Amino acid sequence: MDDHHVEQKNTYLEEVSFTSLSDCLQSSLVMDYNSLEKVFKFPPYSSPFQPVSPSSMGHIVNNPYLNLNSNSPVVSSSSNEAELKENPNDKSDRMEDNEGDQHGVGESSKQLTKQGKKKGEKKEREARVAFMTKSEIDHLEDGYRWRKYGQKAVKNSPYPRSYYRCTTQKCNVKKRVERSFQDPSIVITTYEGKHNHPIPSTLRGTVAAEHLLGHRGGGSGFLHSFPRHHQEFLMMKHSPVNYQSVGSMPYEHGHGTSSYNFNNNQPVVDYGLLQDILPSMFSKHES
DNA sequence: CGACTTTGACCTGCGC
DNA sequence: GCGCAGGTCAAAGTCG
Numbered sequence: 001m002d003d004h005h006v007e008q009k010n011t012y013l014e015e016v017s018f019t020s021l022s023d024c025l026q027s028s029l030v031m032d033y034n035s036l037e038k039v040f041k042f043p044p045y046s047s048p049f050q051p052v053s054p055s056s057m058g059h060i061v062n063n064p065y066l067n068l069n070s071n072s073p074v075v076s077s078s079s080n081e082a083e084l085k086e087n088p089n090d091k092s093d094r095m096e097d098n099e100g101d102q103h104g105v106g107e108s109s110k111q112l113t114k115q116g117k118k119k120g121e122k123k124e125r126e127a128r129v130a131f132m133t134k135s136e137i138d139h140l141e142d143g144y145r146w147r148k149y150g151q152k153a154v155k156n157s158p159y160p161r162s163y164y165r166c167t168t169q170k171c172n173v174k175k176r177v178e179r180s181f182q183d184p185s186i187v188i189t190t191y192e193g194k195h196n197h198p199i200p201s202t203l204r205g206t207v208a209a210e211h212l213l214g215h216r217g218g219g220s221g222f223l224h225s226f227p228r229h230h231q232e233f234l235m236m237k238h239s240p241v242n243y244q245s246v247g248s249m250p251y252e253h254g255h256g257t258s259s260y261n262f263n264n265n266q267p268v269v270d271y272g273l274l275q276d277i278l279p280s281m282f283s284k285h286e287s
Numbered sequence: 288c289g290a291c292t293t294t295g296a297c298c299t300g301c302g303c
Numbered sequence: 304g305c306g307c308a309g310g311t312c313a314a315a316g317t318c319g
Contacts, residue, residue, distance in 0.1 A: 150310070
């Protein structure tokens with residue numbers, strides 16, 4: 001089983017020219033969430049590009065707004081400005097700001113969250129990481145326990161987006177799961193926030209996955225999803241951190257000047273918060 | 288019976 | 304100001 005998965009993972013990584021997941025994470029698959037959002041208009045299907053290929057990857061790769069020719073590492077950017085802009089009173093704060101209150105449920109909590117926040121008060125948005133996985137399963141097993149708290153139809157997509165929250169008390173990590181309508185076999189998962197607890201040990205695969213990745217340490221739920229369920233990791237992105245050093249990113253919506261670089265038409269991906277989810281993997285990269 | 292899902296309503300930000 | 308879309312809440316339903 002594990003062998004099979006390992007094989008699968010390697011295959012994929014090989015495609016993107018990486019010999020290991022770490023490589024992959026540490027070299028180029030770096031785009032920050034906002035960038036992706038712009039590129040994809042996150043979700044991808046509502047992106048400004050023409051639907052070109054049947055697959056999301058093709059979609060990205062062929063995106064006229066992206067420079068995919070270079071072999072250089074990717075990258076991205078998210079302008080902090082954009083980020084700030086997006087954050088005004090981020091709704092997601094409602095709950096997060098009320099930490100102890102999150103379980104206080106009921107109207108009181110609802111009202112509190114609605115009125116308790118000061119006007120104009122801003123809070124930084126939680127780091128987010130998104131990645132695409134080829135899988136028939138929408139909700140990928142990643143080692144953590146999640147509770148679905150909502151589902152919404154997505155504009156221009158026949159597939160709904162599901163919202164999940166980590167069930168561990170005091171852990172405000174959330175994730176969104178949606179399927180690419182261009183390639184229904186691809187599931188786009190976006191994590192937001194950091195887990196402040198270890199992966200539930202009762203879940204299978206944890207050790208195997210860590211072993212497989214030669215990595216141990218709490219945290220990275222998503223890693224555990226690789227070896228399971230016939231999933232193929234397609235892309236991921238991580239946060240803002242180095243996009244500047246890599247160069248780039250001016251792609252303000254439609255300006256077509258973006259500088260994302262990918263290794264040959266390969267999957268790419270997404271971003272943002274991997275470093276939060278996989279702190280140990282990024283520590284090197286960022287230090 | 289607790290944990291989780293479903294689903295309609297509600298809230299908020301944003302563009303026009 | 305209005306309408307739309309994304310995100311969240313919470314009651315009701317389902318499952319083990």
